[in-house]
Amino acid sequence: MTALADALETYLAMRQGLGVHLRVTAGLLRRFVAFVDHAGGEVITSDLALRWAMEASDVQPATWAWRLGMVRRFALWRRTTDVRTEVPPAGLLPHRFRRTRPYLYTETEIRSLLAAARALPSARGLRGQTYATLFGLLAATGLRLSEARNLDDPDVALDTGLLTIRRTKFGKSRLVPVHASTTAALTRYAAARDRLLARRPTSAFFVSEHGTRLTDDNIRHTFARVSRQIGLRAPTPGRRHGRGPRLHDMRHRFAAATLVTWYRAGRNVERDLPSLATYLGHVHVTDTYWYLEAVPELLALAAARVTGIPAERVP
8 A cells, every 4th residue: 555545544534533424535535546656646746636636527517626625635634744745726626516407397297207107017017116106205205316215114104104214315314204195105015015026135115126125227227218208308329318307306396396385375484494404304404595596486486575575476
């Protein structure tokens, strides 16, 4: 192991000891150190950091800035023990991440997606039920895909209509109550799954026809397939997913629809927004406030609230 690689492991151990989750960062920084070694370098330089940050050609410029930023933080720490280290100047890559404008599915589109998923060819008769129920759950609750995929049987309390979300994006657990109609759909799926698969090698709630937990790739590929089938995505050559509305837009739709309903019902949205943030698993309520800017109808309703215009007069 090189001196720089050894220093990186010390740096990662120190930050993880402070409670910082570094799974993605650790992997990328190890790749950066390997890049430095391959280039024949021994220390961090601004040139090497910039070249590594920008070597990914299929990402947003903001991702380059993010990659450079993690190297810069490591370099700041490394310089205290190796004065040869160059710290990339702040603002060297000034790009900032811009959220993708959300696509808000219509009720008709959701129904078409679920119908297409339900009709997927299936040897056991389970595949269509699995994907239709999974996509329906995402639309009805705004869960992240990883949260729904990682649900185990004990996490789905069909008697009380509560989901326990354990492996979240930020490492926190939460309880998510669901509507009675959603509970009924989950109950029907669980009964069909257990009837068709008497024995399963996993406790996963959503499973493949072999009884295994679904993978992100399979879910996204299947979603792209049914999206193309109903015209939400343009046909693409080969096995590529194509571009168009994403599964994550189900989450955006749920959040936006909830806020629109609150505004039109005359609720105090500013007071209740933290409740929605908690339900969605947002760490910062500002992540939920973003919808007020990203969705034109919400912006209009918020402006109407300030100016005293009745919500029913907002188009």
